[in-house]
Amino acid sequence: xxxxxPRTRTTRFPLAxxxxxxxxxxxxxxxxxxxxxQWTFLYYIATFYDAATLAGDFAAWxxxxxxxxxxxxxxxxxxxxxxxxxxxxxxxxxxxxxQLLSSLRARWPxxxxxNGRVFLTAAAIAATSGLGMxxxxxxxxxxxxxxxxxxxxxxxxxxxxxxxxxxxxxxxxAHRRFALRTYVAANGVWFQRIGMFGxxxxxxxxxxxxxxxxxxxxxxxxxxxxxxxxxxLELYLRVTAGSAAATRWVMAAGILFLTALTAFGxxxxxxxxxxxxxxxxGA
Numbered sequence: 001x002x003x004x005x006p007r008t009r010t011t012r013f014p015l016a017x018x019x020x021x022x023x024x025x026x027x028x029x030x031x032x033x034x035x036x037x038q039w040t041f042l043y044y045i046a047t048f049y050d051a052a053t054l055a056g057d058f059a060a061w062x063x064x065x066x067x068x069x070x071x072x073x074x075x076x077x078x079x080x081x082x083x084x085x086x087x088x089x090x091x092x093x094x095x096x097x098x099q100l101l102s103s104l105r106a107r108w109p110x111x112x113x114x115n116g117r118v119f120l121t122a123a124a125i126a127a128t129s130g131l132g133m134x135x136x137x138x139x140x141x142x143x144x145x146x147x148x149x150x151x152x153x154x155x156x157x158x159x160x161x162x163x164x165x166x167x168x169x170x171x172x173x174a175h176r177r178f179a180l181r182t183y184v185a186a187n188g189v190w191f192q193r194i195g196m197f198g199x200x201x202x203x204x205x206x207x208x209x210x211x212x213x214x215x216x217x218x219x220x221x222x223x224x225x226x227x228x229x230x231x232x233l234e235l236y237l238r239v240t241a242g243s244a245a246a247t248r249w250v251m252a253a254g255i256l257f258l259t260a261l262t263a264f265g266x267x268x269x270x271x272x273x274x275x276x277x278x279x280x281x282g283a
Contacts, residue, residue, distance in 0.1 A: 019248035023240065026255040033259050035097050037266035041190050042093040044274040049086040058083065064277070078137045085129040088122040093190070095119035096183050116167070116179065120160045123186040127153035127160075141213035148222035152188040155226070159185055177237060184233050188226035193273075194265030195221050201268035232258065 052060035058079050072078055095118045098104055105112045131153045133139040140146030163178035199217060200206045208217030232254075239251045 019245040019252070022252040023248045023255070026252040026259070027236070030255050030259040030262065031100060033263045033266065035100070037194060037262065037269075038093050038097055038187065038190055040266060040270050040274065041193070042090055044278065045086060045090050045093070047278055050090055053083045053086055072137075075137070078133070081129050081132055081137070082139075085126055085133065088125045088129070089189075091118060091122035092126055092186050095122060096186060099179065099183065113167075119186075120164055120179075120182065123156050123160050123182060126186070127156040141218075144219050145213055145222045148219075149188075151223070152185055152226045155185045155230075156182060156188075180233055180237075181230060184229045185226050187229075191229055192221065192225035194262065194269050195225055197269040197273055198261065198265030198267075201272055202264065 048064065049061065052058070061082070095115050098115050099112065099119055104115075131150055134146045134150055140149070159178050159182040163175055163182050166172070166175035166178055196209070196218075199221070200209060208215040208220070210218065213219075213222075236251060236255070239247055243251075
């Protein structure tokens with residue numbers, strides 16, 4: 001009898017599956033951080049702007065030193081436009097966050113559809129009223145900043161219309177892509193805030209920033225606050241649609257890095273700006 005040498009087992013790690021899991025986990029982690037940051041921003045908006053607006057105390061807006069052009073005595077149309085803008089901004093943040101929850105889509109599809117309509121309508125109103133305030137009311141730091149915000153508003157309107165159209169023709173793959181683009185563009189103000197405050201706190205010197213918002217960082221981030229997130233989203237959609245495992249690993253690592261930056265920006269905005277401002281107001 002000849003002895004048969006035992007076969008050596010080699011453990012193979014399914015790299016493609018691991019890469020998919022890592023990419024999905026990193027995206028979920030970023031989403032959790034982003035939702036926490038956006039709900040913090042919602043708390044700030046609702047506590048200061050919405051509370052004063054619903055109470056009819058429009059003059060209270062002027063207590064915010066970061067607001068370029070809030071309440072203007074005698075400008076009834078402009079004040080009402082700003083009131084509508086801050087009220088729908090809260091709806092955009094709240095409804096947009098709910099739309100990203102997969103459990104909502106799976107368990108309550110009707111609620112997902114109606115909440116999506118609320119989100120797209122609120123985003124369109126916010127974009128339109130924002131354009132009016134920038135160019136009719138002069139609510140802009142400078143021309144370049146106003147142009148940057150206007151492009152973001154146009155993108156919100158375009159992406160939102162395409163998302164709605166795709167849903168009507170039941171092209172749900174296209175609807176998801178355009179809805180995500182609308183969500184990112186509609187949160188351009190939030191990205192701008194956490195980016196600005198994170199940059200100022202991180203380098204301790206506010207490099208490239210001026211009180212007139214015309215420094216190299218101010219102007220660059222005025223465009224980058226929505227173009228960079230949109231570029232990352234497009235890259236993520238392409239990678240998840242089909243790519244090599246190594247590419248998905250790199251994408252997962254990149255999202256983790258961006259998650260850390262997002263978390264720091266949220267911390268900086270809340271700890272150094274939003275919370276101290278609300279505490280001074282006694283909120």
